Amino acid sequence: MKRVEVRRIMKKILIIMLFVGFVLQYPSQTYADQKIPILIYHSIDDFHGHGAIDLYVSPKNFEEQMTYLRNHGFTLLSFEQWKEKSKVKKPIFITFDDGYKNNLNAFTIFQKLKSDRFKPIGTIFAISEFIGRTNRLSETDLKKMVESGMFSIQSHTATHPDLMKVKDYEYELKMSKEKIQQITGKPVIALAYPYSLYNKKVVEETKKYYSFGLTTIPKLYTGQSIPNELFLLPRIYIKYSTTIEEFANIVEGR
Numbered sequence: 001m002k003r004v005e006v007r008r009i010m011k012k013i014l015i016i017m018l019f020v021g022f023v024l025q026y027p028s029q030t031y032a033d034q035k036i037p038i039l040i041y042h043s044i045d046d047f048h049g050h051g052a053i054d055l056y057v058s059p060k061n062f063e064e065q066m067t068y069l070r071n072h073g074f075t076l077l078s079f080e081q082w083k084e085k086s087k088v089k090k091p092i093f094i095t096f097d098d099g100y101k102n103n104l105n106a107f108t109i110f111q112k113l114k115s116d117r118f119k120p121i122g123t124i125f126a127i128s129e130f131i132g133r134t135n136r137l138s139e140t141d142l143k144k145m146v147e148s149g150m151f152s153i154q155s156h157t158a159t160h161p162d163l164m165k166v167k168d169y170e171y172e173l174k175m176s177k178e179k180i181q182q183i184t185g186k187p188v189i190a191l192a193y194p195y196s197l198y199n200k201k202v203v204e205e206t207k208k209y210y211s212f213g214l215t216t217i218p219k220l221y222t223g224q225s226i227p228n229e230l231f232l233l234p235r236i237y238i239k240y241s242t243t244i245e246e247f248a249n250i251v252e253g254r
Contacts, residue, residue, distance in 0.1 A: 035220035040235040045102040054239040078152035099126035125156035125192035128176035
């Protein structure tokens with residue numbers, strides 16, 4: 001075979017390899033450019049007139065919302081899986097603040113919808129000193145939820161204070177982290193700021209113990225490489241009044 005012909009064949013092979021490499025990388029780049037919803041829930045229960053109605057979502061509506069995610073190709077992730085967000089189609093994070101007992105309703109719905117193709121997972125931000133109270137998840141509940149693989153338990157501080165006013169950050173941030181870790185046997189890497197109140201000092205203290213800090217800034221997450229980006233993660237409230245059409249618009253970024 002002549003050298004010219006060999007070079008021509010090698011050139012064709014190189015072009016094919018470059019093309020294949022581009023095709024394989026293209027989906028990952030597309031996923032990385034997506035706007036990612038991080039949703040916030042509190043109580044998964046019917047509203048009976050106590051407390052703020054918009055901190056509730058009925059089990060019926062929650063199941064309808066999770067069914068929408070399943071049927072429309074979303075991948076539910078926890079913060080331990082943060083790096084996987086650029087590798088999956090339609091990533092989304094489902095979070096629950098305060099650790100209410102009625103979050104067991106979400107657990108039941110996840111169990112109902114789980115399949116080989118849909119693996120639901122949510123993140124509960126528990127207030128460590130409230131664990132085991134009458135209307136809060138118990139240690140047994142938390143262990144069972146974690147062992148199912150459907151829930152990650154993270155911190156919402158020790159006592160749910162305004163972090164801009166506290167003096168003992170070690171108690172609110174470090175001790176709450178350690179208590180939850182002792183209960184679940186899993187790392188606690190994320191903190192949800194109570195009332196979404198934070199400032200530069202709060203962020204700096206949070207960075208000592210956590211890898212993520214969550215707010216309730218109402219927008220989708222887009223990686224912009226801004227300072228402290230992972231400690232200013234936005235979340236969108238899903239309310240009692242949120243219709244399935246509104247839910248679809250939120251998660252689809254419309």
